[in-house]
Amino acid sequence: MSSIRERNKELILRAASEEFAEKGFAASKTSDIAERAGLPKPNVYYYFKSKENLYREVLDSIVEPLLQASEPFNQPGHPAEVLRAYIRTKIRISREHACASKVFASEIMHGAPHLPPERAEQLNAQASHNVDCIRRWIDQGLMADVDPNHLLFSIWAATQTYADFDWQISTVTGKPKLDDADYEAAADTIIRMVIKGCEVKESPPVA
CATH class of the missing domain: 1.10.357.10 (Tetracycline Repressor, domain 2)
Structure with missing residues (x-):
């Protein structure tokens, strides 16, 4: 289970890095980050609670x-x-x-x-x-x-x-x-x- 968790977090972090780099913090959407990561949008909130927390990560x-x-x-x-x-x-x-x-x-x-x-x-x-x-x-x-x-x-x-x-x-x-x-x-x-x-x-x- 932990390996799945770490894999998902890594996918989201990588997708978020790409999204924030392209659009900036304000224009980036968690739905686009989830789509880029290939995961459901609720996963973003499950692992990182908010877009702000994800950005800080x-x-x-x-x-x-x-x-x-x-x-x-x-x-x-x-x-x-x-x-x-x-x-x-x-x-x-x-x-x-x-x-x-x-x-x-x-x-x-x-x-x-x-x-x-x-x-x-x-x-x-x-x-x-x-x-x-x-x-x-x-x-x-x-x-x-x-x-x-x-x-x-x-x-x-x-x-x-x-x-x-x-x-x-x-x-x-x-x-x-x-x-x-x-x-x-x-x-x-x-x-x-x-x-x-x-x-x-x-x-x-x-x-």
Whole structure:
């Protein structure tokens, strides 16, 4: 029974992510979400009680991966290695959680009215920690004296664009859908710009 429950919840969450990403919170209907999920409409209310709760669940589904993306900042590591890992994970999130990423971006652009305060606090605390790490690297002479806040903003924008502007990217590249090589090239390009542009010192060779 529990496996059926989890499967149904996953179907609804995925459908809701797609619906909210396409239409926004106000214009999305639970009946359309249920139809997209291939389940009766009462199932949506059975598992999530309301459209508002379902929307918050979609937001929560992307917050955890975003927090986990910063894990390299939470342990000792060289800036080049940390930034590479962070950027690659952010690109992967934009690929694997594209719809939820769009929903999250829209929520932030509207002032985060539905994002639970404790989640906002977690995200802000992690961002502050990441900024402190970058400042420490600068003080240690491991990278150029760039503004840590704006470096993070630039990384967020560069990686998030592969979720938010997928239609534009597909149109420009002439491909209906990006493949593994495209996402690898995206990550490599952003990493190159950050590492070279910020004059990040490479880790010393192992003796």
